[in-house]
Amino acid sequence: MESIQSTSKTVTIRILRYKPNRIEPPRYQDFSLHAEPEMSVLDALEKIRLEQDNTLMYRHSCHHSSCGTCACRINGKERLTCITRVTDLAEDTITLTPLAGFEPIGDLVVDVTHFYKDYSEDWSYIRRSENTSSQPPAGISHFTRFENCIECGACLSACPITHKNDTFLGPAVLSALNNELKKSSQKSEDLLSIAGGERGEHLCERAVNCSRVCPTKVYPARHIADLRRLLEKKNLKKTANPE
Numbered sequence: 001m002e003s004i005q006s007t008s009k010t011v012t013i014r015i016l017r018y019k020p021n022r023i024e025p026p027r028y029q030d031f032s033l034h035a036e037p038e039m040s041v042l043d044a045l046e047k048i049r050l051e052q053d054n055t056l057m058y059r060h061s062c063h064h065s066s067c068g069t070c071a072c073r074i075n076g077k078e079r080l081t082c083i084t085r086v087t088d089l090a091e092d093t094i095t096l097t098p099l100a101g102f103e104p105i106g107d108l109v110v111d112v113t114h115f116y117k118d119y120s121e122d123w124s125y126i127r128r129s130e131n132t133s134s135q136p137p138a139g140i141s142h143f144t145r146f147e148n149c150i151e152c153g154a155c156l157s158a159c160p161i162t163h164k165n166d167t168f169l170g171p172a173v174l175s176a177l178n179n180e181l182k183k184s185s186q187k188s189e190d191l192l193s194i195a196g197g198e199r200g201e202h203l204c205e206r207a208v209n210c211s212r213v214c215p216t217k218v219y220p221a222r223h224i225a226d227l228r229r230l231l232e233k234k235n236l237k238k239t240a241n242p243e
């Protein structure tokens with residue numbers, strides 16, 4: 001539950017600390033600070049690092065929800081620290097933990113290698129600049145932006161399936177695959193064989209957490225539903241979802 005507050009407040013930032021061979025097992029550490037109305041959680045981390053503990057590890061780059069590097073769990077929910085305002089959070093204690101399902105490297109930094117390994121280099125998954133002012137072609141009522149993914153990993157962290165079955169391609173990769181399918185009819189056989197394969201769509205249990213946490217409205221669950229419909233239509237859908 002969140003409320004929008006315009007006033008400053010004193011908060012406790014509770015961070016799960018971890019350093020290989022130094023802080024093991026991970027443990028929480030509290031930092032108190034005064035948050036001005038516009039302060040983001042990333043600003044708070046930078047203030048803590050500057051003024052209280054320069055060993056604190058976290059990632060960031062753009063500061064404006066473009067690079068995807070600052071994603072972590074804020075009070076248990078995947079969010080971007082750079083666009084989450086401290087004063088918008090109802091709680092006075094803000095708990096920060098790294099993304100789930102990734103190997104920890106230190107504090108809020110995780111190893112994202114496995115997130116990228118299933119993207120094919122042949123896919124044009126890096127978005128082109130969209131031009132939403134263009135008129136859609138005849139017969140199309142409006143454009144829907146499908147290429148907003150900033151590869152933040154939030155959907156993977158929130159997906160309950162990826163935690164119990166690390167073979168699942170996951171919401172971001174399946175979304176990228178679906179985008180590729182829409183662009184490239186020549187590749188459709190190969191792409192559908194991946195989507196309908198052992199690691200693909202049939203493992204999704206429709207929790208829809210991916211769409212709930214995605215900060216850039218990719219709505220990965222819709223892409224997976226698109227793939228499901230297409231696989232059904234072409235009789236390529238695997239029938240059973242394993243428990």
Ligand code: SF4
Pocket residue numbers: 068148149150151152153154155156171172175210213214215216217218219220
């Ligand atoms: S689909 Fe959304 S949540 Fe998943 S990696 Fe892309 S931007 Fe992040």
Ligand code: FES
Pocket residue numbers: 059060061062063064065066067068069070071080081082083
């Ligand atoms: S710092 Fe780039 S998305 Fe947050």
